Amino acid sequence: MKKVSGITLTIVTESPIALSNDQGFGNYTPIKKYFFKDGIHAMTSVATFTYELRKCLFENFGWELSDITVKKSNLFYNDVESTERKNLEADVFGFLLPDQQVSKTSPLRVIPFTSMSTYKNDTQLLTNRGFLNPDLARRRFTEAGEEIAVENVPSTQALANEEVFGDYYTYTLTIELDRIGVVEVKKVEGKKTEIQYKYLDPEDRIYMAPELRVQAVQDILNALTILTRDIKHQRVLLKPLAVFGGAFETAIPYFWNDALLKEKQDKTIIDTSNVQRTIEAYDLKDEAIVAVDNSMLDEASTIQTSPIQALQDLANGLVIEENEWYLKE
Template sequence: MGKTLTITIVFEAGSLNYGEGFANISELKKFNRADGNIYSFASRQALRYDIVRLGNEWFDWNLDVVSKEKGTVQFKDEVTIEDSVEMDLFGYLKTGKKSLKRAAVVRLSHAVSLEPYNGDMEFLNNMGLAERNKLDPNLANIENHISLYTYTITIDLDKIGIDSNDNVTLSNEQRFERVQQFLEIVKLLSRHIRGRQENLAPLFIVGGVYPYANPLFQGRIQLKNGELQVNPLIEVMETTFAGSSVKGDTLIGIASGKFSNEQEFRSTFAENISTIEETFQVLINQVAQHYGVKQNATVKA
């Protein structure tokens, strides 16, 4: 039976993703929900962009894989997943006389805010530049929202490093290294936006390596009065599959001092809970065991 790694993450950040806007107003990307509230979000494409950016900066992921030879921006015909970690993790589509596609092996959800957006705006101008030449400044307004956000990652470990389109099969050491690098990036993920570098590093993480593919904790993270709700997670962990409980394979990592009911989590999930760092190290070790390789002390950069 195959193995799938799925983790749901909570982080805190502000104003992560803007839409097209109108006039001199920049609008956040956001949802309207049935509870009457509006929630901002960072799209999965935005998350992917910064994961790939950091993959290139930290681990030298090859980004020279794109062309516009066929009239549309797409991956080069001659490039395979052996050359590109990005194509391996996130899939590709190559059009032509014979179109080739490979579905994403790493699936990302949008990062959706857990706290509603209440219409906060920031007024901006370029007074500093305008005053140099005694000109009138340009004016702008941008929507602002600082919140806790949650998103989910699901990785089919058995499909990493394998592509039948080009008859590519990487070694288990290479497959493990790519997943390890991805998890190291997620652990310290950040986003560059409008002159800011927002920290997307997890404050809370729940998930593990399971013998079935399902984003188990997606949509189960709820926040009320500054408290992450325990009961929805208990209900998921009571689920069984083929006689095995979700709880037995689940890890929880939590940052100290962030959530007012932290002690409730520590007492309820005593056997499953640890620090964020320890949780990632256990996940990386489980991935190494799945591929049958020895875990490296350091990730190649």
């Protein structure tokens, strides 16, 4: 077995809709965008990604999300020193207790969805036609509760404008394995009856059961194969079309900017030339995963690994012995 301490995965996926809309103003809803390299690209926030991942873990892998305390406009996780399964959310995604000046930075780091092509300024018009169409036999009332006669229903439709964009997206996930399932703070006696926490020294940190720690990482990796995004009344399966990465001695996002697209014979394919250069530069030849879906391969390509299978194999290969992580050969 090979000792490892981090996982990094750069994944290419596809969506027919933009994965993140901004807050909007008036009747206009823009897409979140930023300038990068060759122009304006659509992007999401880290919170968007972690929300969908939490939801996937809850709905499909039986995660029991942590209890929270609501204090004014702030939300706090309860029992952040617990070693039970219910504390996995706070443990994996990190937490902040501002009153205590105590936090755990997330061992799961994300470079969220970014479009691989530049935004082309497409828009669409939306109307409220379904609410005004008299043929649907809908009853309508005033604010006072009086019914409005059909002939008095406004016929002018309200218009809204929103940006639309479908594209290939890439994102990068990095996991510090040595901090998954590790309690880094402890309750101590405070003034009066107040609960206070202190940081534990590295040698005093408390570990969850090895089986629970491994299962948490396996669930995250498998969740990436069925991750969805719910937005604008649409649900999109963000199936991995390419995966570059693996389990390594360090938690470094080696391939975060290496995924490229190119057109060949009227077909969009994944260009792995940058990936191969990174593998050679960092001497990762015997460790790196390079998996591309058949639909995005050049006919002459020798890559035969399925991205979904690669993620599942990586998940199944992880074990813990004496609180150290290993990858089975």
